[in-house]
Amino acid sequence: MRNLASDQVSFPILLNGFASLLSRTTAQGSEVRLKPDGSKGGSLLENANTFPVKVAEKALTVVGHPLPRVDAPEKVKGAARYVDDLSFSGMLYGGAVRSPHPRARIKKIILSRALSVPGVVTAMIAGDIPGKNLIPLIQQDQPMLAEKIVNHIGEAIILLAAEARASLQEAIQRVVVEYEPLPPVLTIEEGYRRGEVISHWKITRGDVEEGLAASSLVTEEIYRTPYQEHAYLETNGMVAVPDGLGGIVVYGSLQCPFYVQNAVSAVLGLPLHKIRIVQMATGGGFGGKEDAPSLPAAMTALLSLKTGRPVKMIFSREEDMMVMSKRHPAKIRYKAGVNGEGKLAAVEIDYFLDAGAYATLSPVVLWRGALHAAGPYRIPNVKINAYAVRTNKIPSGAFRGFGEPQVAFACESHMDILAHALSMDPLEFRMKNALEPGDETITGHKVTVSHGLREVMQKVAESSEWSAKDQRGGRDFIPDQSRPWLRRGVGFSALYYGVGLGARGRFLNPAGASVVIAPDGSVTIAVGTTEIGQGMYTVLSQIAAEELGCNISRVRFVEPDTSRVPDSGPTVASRTTIMSGNAIRDACMKIKEQMRDALSGHLSGHLSGLPITLPFEEAVKYCRERQVHLSAQGWAVPPPTTFNEEKGQGDAYITYTWSANAVELEVDTLTGEVRVLRVVSGHDVGKIINPQTGEGQIEGGVVQGLGYALVEEHLLDHGRILNDQFSTYIIPVSPDIPEIIPIIVEHPYPWGPYGAKGLGETPIIGIAPAVTNAIFHATGVRLLEIPATPERIWTALGAPPASEKAQQMRGQ
Amino acid sequence: MRKGKHQRKPQSMGDRSEHPISMTLNGKKVTLEAPPTMRLLDLLRERLFLTGTKEGCGKGECGACTVIMNGKAVDSCLVLACQANHATITTVEGLASERRLDPIQEAFIQEGASQCGFCIPGIIMAARVFLDHHPDPTLPEIQEALAGNLCRCTGYSKIFRAVLTAASMEKRD
Numbered sequence: 001m002r003n004l005a006s007d008q009v010s011f012p013i014l015l016n017g018f019a020s021l022l023s024r025t026t027a028q029g030s031e032v033r034l035k036p037d038g039s040k041g042g043s044l045l046e047n048a049n050t051f052p053v054k055v056a057e058k059a060l061t062v063v064g065h066p067l068p069r070v071d072a073p074e075k076v077k078g079a080a081r082y083v084d085d086l087s088f089s090g091m092l093y094g095g096a097v098r099s100p101h102p103r104a105r106i107k108k109i110i111l112s113r114a115l116s117v118p119g120v121v122t123a124m125i126a127g128d129i130p131g132k133n134l135i136p137l138i139q140q141d142q143p144m145l146a147e148k149i150v151n152h153i154g155e156a157i158i159l160l161a162a163e164a165r166a167s168l169q170e171a172i173q174r175v176v177v178e179y180e181p182l183p184p185v186l187t188i189e190e191g192y193r194r195g196e197v198i199s200h201w202k203i204t205r206g207d208v209e210e211g212l213a214a215s216s217l218v219t220e221e222i223y224r225t226p227y228q229e230h231a232y233l234e235t236n237g238m239v240a241v242p243d244g245l246g247g248i249v250v251y252g253s254l255q256c257p258f259y260v261q262n263a264v265s266a267v268l269g270l271p272l273h274k275i276r277i278v279q280m281a282t283g284g285g286f287g288g289k290e291d292a293p294s295l296p297a298a299m300t301a302l303l304s305l306k307t308g309r310p311v312k313m314i315f316s317r318e319e320d321m322m323v324m325s326k327r328h329p330a331k332i333r334y335k336a337g338v339n340g341e342g343k344l345a346a347v348e349i350d351y352f353l354d355a356g357a358y359a360t361l362s363p364v365v366l367w368r369g370a371l372h373a374a375g376p377y378r379i380p381n382v383k384i385n386a387y388a389v390r391t392n393k394i395p396s397g398a399f400r401g402f403g404e405p406q407v408a409f410a411c412e413s414h415m416d417i418l419a420h421a422l423s424m425d426p427l428e429f430r431m432k433n434a435l436e437p438g439d440e441t442i443t444g445h446k447v448t449v450s451h452g453l454r455e456v457m458q459k460v461a462e463s464s465e466w467s468a469k470d471q472r473g474g475r476d477f478i479p480d481q482s483r484p485w486l487r488r489g490v491g492f493s494a495l496y497y498g499v500g501l502g503a504r505g506r507f508l509n510p511a512g513a514s515v516v517i518a519p520d521g522s523v524t525i526a527v528g529t530t531e532i533g534q535g536m537y538t539v540l541s542q543i544a545a546e547e548l549g550c551n552i553s554r555v556r557f558v559e560p561d562t563s564r565v566p567d568s569g570p571t572v573a574s575r576t577t578i579m580s581g582n583a584i585r586d587a588c589m590k591i592k593e594q595m596r597d598a599l600s601g602h603l604s605g606h607l608s609g610l611p612i613t614l615p616f617e618e619a620v621k622y623c624r625e626r627q628v629h630l631s632a633q634g635w636a637v638p639p640p641t642t643f644n645e646e647k648g649q650g651d652a653y654i655t656y657t658w659s660a661n662a663v664e665l666e667v668d669t670l671t672g673e674v675r676v677l678r679v680v681s682g683h684d685v686g687k688i689i690n691p692q693t694g695e696g697q698i699e700g701g702v703v704q705g706l707g708y709a710l711v712e713e714h715l716l717d718h719g720r721i722l723n724d725q726f727s728t729y730i731i732p733v734s735p736d737i738p739e740i741i742p743i744i745v746e747h748p749y750p751w752g753p754y755g756a757k758g759l760g761e762t763p764i765i766g767i768a769p770a771v772t773n774a775i776f777h778a779t780g781v782r783l784l785e786i787p788a789t790p791e792r793i794w795t796a797l798g799a800p801p802a803s804e805k806a807q808q809m810r811g812q
Numbered sequence: 813m814r815k816g817k818h819q820r821k822p823q824s825m826g827d828r829s830e831h832p833i834s835m836t837l838n839g840k841k842v843t844l845e846a847p848p849t850m851r852l853l854d855l856l857r858e859r860l861f862l863t864g865t866k867e868g869c870g871k872g873e874c875g876a877c878t879v880i881m882n883g884k885a886v887d888s889c890l891v892l893a894c895q896a897n898h899a900t901i902t903t904v905e906g907l908a909s910e911r912r913l914d915p916i917q918e919a920f921i922q923e924g925a926s927q928c929g930f931c932i933p934g935i936i937m938a939a940r941v942f943l944d945h946h947p948d949p950t951l952p953e954i955q956e957a958l959a960g961n962l963c964r965c966t967g968y969s970k971i972f973r974a975v976l977t978a979a980s981m982e983k984r985d
Contacts, residue, residue, distance in 0.1 A: 032885060068921050075929030076917040076963060078864020078904035085863035231964050233868045233876055283866070283930025284964050317869040346920040436853025533965040692924040694965055700927065705965035726873035734958040737968045 007665065057144035061391065062546040066692035069538045070552070071288075072811055080281040083237040083253045088310035092121055092241070093168045094303045095313060097158040097175045098323065100151035102184035102392040102719030106148055106691070110176040116173060117132065119167030122307055124159040129302065133296050136262055139198065142395065144267050144298050150179070151357035152393055153720050154323040156295070157278035161303040161311055174355040179525050184392035188352045198355050198361035198561050203648030205302065205442055211346025211381030217335025219417055223334060223410035224785040225768075227721075228327035230399060230441040231731050234283020236293055236324055237314035240300035247274030248301050253291040255285040255530050257568035261562045263294035264301045272562075275301075279560040286704070287398030290572055291360055292325045292809025298670035311343025321724040325397030326714065328353040328365060328388075330406035332373075334414045342422050344433050346381035347374045347442075351407055355388040356395035362388035365396075367504050369403025371652055374442050375411040375455055377433040382442045384648070393719050398572060400701065401765045404497065404709060409430075409786060412493040412769030414416035416776065427461055430494050438668025441496075443648040450757065452747035453658040457494055459743050464490060464662030464680040473778050475665070485669045491723040493766035493774025494660045498653025499749075499758040500575040503643035510569040511575075515591060517546065518630035521617040521626055523548065523555045527580040528568025530560050534692030534760055536576050541754050542689055543581045547588035550616045565633070574657065577689060579636050581753035587634030595619065598626045632734035639751055655749045658684040659762040661702075663770040665738075667778045670767035672794030674710055676736070682743035683762050691744065694759055698742035701763025705733045708764070709771035713787050821862040829919055835896045838906025853877045855893035856903060864933045868962070875961035878933040879903050880936035885941040887960075904933035907940065915985075919978035920971075927965035935961045939975050949979055 036107045088111070113600040126133050135142045146157045154339035158175055162168040185191045247270065254260055257277040264275045282289065296313045303311040315323070333350040351373055355362040370386035389425055401408075419429035435441065437451040444742045461467070472479070473488035480486050500507050514526040525544055531537045537557045545552040558564070568580065599619060614622075623630055643650035666680040679702050688694045711730045715722045723729045748755025772783045781796040830845035835859070846855050856862045856879070860961045865888055868876030872887040880902040895919060907914040916936050919925070926932045942957040943949070949957075953973045955968075963971065 066924075069924060069926065071929070072921040072926050073913075073923075075932050076904075076913070076924045077908060078862075078922045078933040080929050081863075082866070082930065084867070085857075088856075132891050231926070231962075233874060233962060233964055235868070282928065283868075284928045285966070317871070317874075535927070696924050696927055696970060699969040700965045701967070701969035704964065725871060727871070731962065731964065732967075733962065734955045734968045734972075735952075737955065737972070740969050742966060772932070 002123050003110065009760065024145070038544055043587045046375035047721070050115065050286050052215050059756065060546060062552055063540070063689050064541045064687070066690060067538065067542060069459070069535060069693065070541050071537050077342050082234055082283055083091050083239055083251055083280045084314050086239050086242055086280065088239070090715065091310040091312055092161040092163060092303070092307060093165050093309040093313070094159060094161045095168045095172055096156035096299060097160070097172055097177065099146065099153060099155045099157060101150060101179055101181050102153050102186065103182045104150050104179040105182060106146065106157065106177060107180055108149060108178040108398065111158070113176065114160065114171040114174040116508070117162070117167050117171045118536065119163035120171045121161045121163065124304065124306060125157070128306070130305070132266045132268055135298065137360055138363050141501055142358035142360060144295065145656060152395070154394060155357070156299070159299050159303055161307055173410060174207070183468055184719055186391055187390050188354050188391070189621060191391045191769060192352065192387065196390040197387050197543055198390050198440070199366050199388040200392060200510055201367050201386045203370055203382055205441055206381035206651070207381035208346045208348050208381045212335070212337045212348065214339070214637045215345045216340045216364060217418070218337040219414070219420055219421060220333065220335035221414060221417065221598055221784055223332045223413060225330045225406045225409055226769065227396070228399060228708050228716060229321060229710050229729050230284070230286045230288030230326070231729065232284025232286060232288060235315040235317055235320040236289065237312070238293065238296040238300045239305035239312045241296070241310040242308055243276065244303055246302060249276045249278060250291055250297050250301055251280050252288060252297055253277045253282045254279055254297070255282070255289045255532055257530065257560050257562045258528065258567045258784050259291055259570060260294050260297045263298050267298040268301055268305055272735040277562045279530045281532065282532045285573065286400045287402065288325055288590065289532070290398040290570055292397060315787065317726070318724045321729065322393065325360065325395060327399035328355065328362065328396035328403070328406065330354070332407060334410045335686050336414055336418060338422065342424055342429060342432055344377055344379045344612045347379050349373050349384045349407070351384065351386040353388045353397065353403070353406070354393065354660065355390055356393045357390065358395045358559070359388070360395045361397045364504055365398065365403035368498070368502070369407050370536070370648070371443055371498065372404045372496065373407040373411060375408070375415065375657065376435050376494055378435055378439050378444055382812055383452050383801055384442070391660060393716070394721070400704065400761045402573065404495070405768065408493065408495050412495070412766060413635045413772055413782070413784070416440060416491070416773045425659070426492050427457070427466055429490070431457065434494065435496070443643070443652050445651045447656060449684055450655050450684070450747045450749040451658065452745045453494065454656050455747070456682040456684050456743070456745045457660040460660040460662050460680050460682040464664065464678070468494065469777065473777055479666065486666055487669060487778040488664065488666045488735065489774040489776065489778030490662060490664045491770040491775070491777060492660070492662050493770040493773065495762065495766045496656045497574065497762050497765065499573070499578060499655050499657055500638060500653060501573050502653045503641035503650055504640065505573070506641060508569040509579070511579035511583045511635040511636050512565040513580060513587045514565050515584065515587040515634065517591065519620070521550070521554060523550065525555060525557050525584060526561065526564040526566045527557070527583065529571040529576045529580045532571060534576070534697060535690060536580070538693055539577055539689045540580055540584055544584050544588060547585050548591070553614070574760040576760070577637070577638065578752050578758060581756065582636035583618060585634065585753055587632040587765060590632035590634065591630060594629050595623050598623050598628045651808060654751065655757055657757050657759065657762050659766060661766045661770045663767065664773045665771065665774045665778070667775060667793065667796055669779060672790035672792070672797065674793065676706055676738040678708070678739040678741065679767070680741045680743065681763055682747040683759055684747050685759045686749040686752050686757035687746050688744045689756055694744055695742045698741050698763045701761070702767055703732050705764040705767025706736070706771065708786065709768035710787050711789060831894050833893060833897045836899065836900040838902055848892065848894055850893040851889055852879070852893050852896050853888040853890040855896065856888060862903050862905050866907055866933060868923065868930065871911060875938060876931055876934040878937045878961065880937055880941055881942070885938045902937070904936055907936065914940065915981040916975070916978040919974040919981060922976040923970045923977055925970040925974035926967060931963040935971060937962065940977070942976070943979055943982065947979060947983060949975065951976070
């Protein structure tokens with residue numbers, strides 16, 4: 001595959017039309033009609049979706065195969081270029097002076113001592129901002145630099161630039177700011193009491209009061225979840241460079257080049273075409289590099305504009321943990337009623353998110369959480385109220401799952417509580433209530449296609465040997481006679497996840513791609529979404545190669561650059577494969593259309609009615625000689641979605657990924673420690689483009705989920721994060737890793753490229769409740785708060801006598 | 813802020829004098845100078861332009877800066893540049909030869925062990941030292957050996973597979 005010279009690639013030209021190139025299979029071979037939204041006729045992608053898509057599956061030569069990642073060679077050689085690997089002559093180092101108070105009035109700023117440090121070039125405050133002192137997002141409430149009031153610890157007030165990092169640090173220490181501390185709001189409860197509600201969503205269906213009254217069993221619990229840190233290995237960083245044409249180029253570690261472009265444009269007061277954002281190799285994102293990078297980007301751009309020099313800002317780990325976004329802590333009140341047959345009759349949920357000082361993404365995190373809060377179940381009566389509450393803490397934002405892991409913890413724990421109360425097997429209870437094709441979700445969305453929930457639950461149950469769980473676990477089972485205090489348990493969870501931005505995000509939804517075939521037959525592709533480790537470059541290369549009929553080694557991506565494609569939205573919501581994939585397909589189909597006319601003249605001497613293949617290079621050469629335009633821009637607009645805010649009803653997402661998990665673990669009842677033995681995690685992804693990268697997503701998401709379930713939380717004191725390093729904020733390490741069995745199920749989604757949906761986030765979402773459900777199976781202890789640290793488990797177990805000494809040592 | 817005739821002078825930016833360092837780096841003899849406060853990590857990245865070694869925490873907690881020094885895997889953010897005097901150092905750039913990648917690198921590509929890639933150079937260096945001493949490793953041994961290297965993307969599973977694959981590739985040769 002590496003030697004282009006010996007390629008025997010072919011470019012299939014079918015003289016009788018392109019219909020069979022658009023083959024996709026539906027699960028049961030049924031006819032599906034879908035009309036894309038808002039697009040004019042003309043692109044083949046569109047035409048494909050307006051007639052029945054029922055064809056035999058064309059053999060896919062690239063898509064569906066576990067090809068090695070295209071970016072792996074450079075990464076294993078250490079040759080991939082991350083932002084801190086960049087250096088420019090004359091480059092300065094930029095940094096910020098940040099608030100030590102959660103809320104305070106700024107009374108005075110003294111910069112003179114800082115400015116006298118040798119090598120310090122400039123300092124900037126809010127008043128120096130040429131454009132708007134604002135990071136634009138949803139509610140437009142976040143300033144770039146605090147001016148009169150600081151609202152969270154770590155909020156930036158002053159920017160500095162210096163010739164060397166040591167001078168910069170010295171200068172930061174020497175800035176004097178006088179504050180008048182003000183009383184901060186530090187809890188959800190207090191924020192709510194004061195009416196500090198940033199966002200509120202409600203979902204109403206049927207009559208929940210009646211439903212609960214008619215239930216034979218009603219239970220209610222309150223669940224709590226903590227801050228989770230993204231803990232990407234590469235911290236946030238940006239380098240801004242004047243472009244010599246009155247504009248700025250910003251290189252950075254980021255997920256959403258167009259968000260950053262928008263923010264820099266607002267802060268600098270320059271039009272978008274003067275701001276170019278280029279994404280470097282990015283060392284992990286998980287949502288933490290969705291909106292938060294706009295801050296260092298605007299800061300470096302500002303300093304660069306002022307000094308006329310390149311400016312680099314790379315966060316230390318401590319600064320990143322203190323300042324950048326996190327998963328929202330949450331409090332969920334979950335009340336549910338079942339009827340005599342074990343069917344869910346009514347669910348009432350209050351979902352609170354601790355948003356921090358500014359709205360940032362909280363309104364949409366809350367929206368997604370609210371819509372998925374009752375799980376993948378058929379429920380006639382639902383009342384959900386979701387609130388994002390402002391507090392004087394770090395603004396929380398996007399993190400893999402985007403508001404769903406918190407409610408999934410509550411929901412899937414609660415399903416187990418109900419099952420046990422009814423003396424039903426937790427899996428059987430879920431199967432009885434699971435949404436089937438044709439059922440309505442709690443927002444009234446009747447989903448009929450690409451609905452693999454039942455199959456994924458069954459496969460996970462089989463693979464995890466669920467039916468035999470009581471023969472190898474449970475309160476009375478002793479796995480090791482020599483250590484009779486050990487117990488084992490198996491826990492289950494099920495969930496669904498709306499793929500893409502949904503009805504709330506439809507303005508950000510379209511995506512573009514640019515495909516250019518060079519004279520030598522090599523293909524350059526640009527998209528607006530980003531590779532953040534998930535395998536985007538590889539998956540999209542496979543889609544392009546399959547569409548063009550060329551060898552994958554001919555396809556190469558350039559790094560995302562806002563000047564290359566139109567605004568394609570953010571790399572979030574598990575939307576990249578489906579949106580950028582379809583944009584690429586659209587571009588490739590346009591190119592083939594452009595080539596077809598020239599080539600059919602060439603081939604008219606051959607037998608017609610039979611498929612003809614031409615070596616790719618020959619086709620390209622022939623077309624160039626006839627001045628064919630060997631490039632195109634693709635554009636993908638997803639099918640319509642709806643959402644009525646009054647009742648919280650609508651067809652909120654284009655499609656859903658369905659998932660299930662089984663976690664098997666061992667609990668040491670003397671210490672409270674958990675050792676995870678095995679995780680089975682299954683996902684209906686429509687069509688897996690690359691099974692190897694797909695497995696990688698599942699394995700990585702599962703481990704991140706185990707961290708959320710067992711060890712990860714930020715501890716705060718008066719709004720200050722206490723554990724801001726890897727030695728104090730614990731993430732799973734290699735000795736912690738259990739056996740992980742990823743399961744892929746395919747119920748194709750007709751509008752998805754080759755039937756694909758999304759996979760990026762579902763692997764993390766259901767792990768925490770499966771863990772606490774397993775702990776319940778093992779010990780009879782029900783944890784309503786995560787992480788399930790040894791301390792919490794040990795305390796819940798009643799602090800066994802053998803640990804009295806430990807209690808003494810803790811002075812209890 | 814105190815004023816007065818004994819007003820504190822601007823603190824020096826650290827000892828600016830540079831000390832000679834002579835080391836064997838990726839198989840070649842290299843001589844250069846560095847201030848005593850400079851870390852080996854910065855010497856490699858900023859003076860020698862070998863940016864494959866990464867900084868993830870600056871505190872020796874994540875292993876992204878792992879290099880091989882005198883046969884041992886070390887966190888280069890915890891080693892002073894001057895400590896590299898007379899030492900033999902290998903970075904990720906020194907693993908592959910002109911013609912072929914190290915078997916560990918091949919195995920990482922084949923098994924899909926790299927996602928965002930930021931932890932990978934450090935993990936590969938730690939794995940290289942480990943396999944040099946344990947050519948026939950078990951999975952628990954690999955897990956222990958990599959305990960000092962954090963990865964957030966992969967869940968480690970394919971990394972373990974890659975190390976096992978590399979071991980069997982090397983046994984064959």
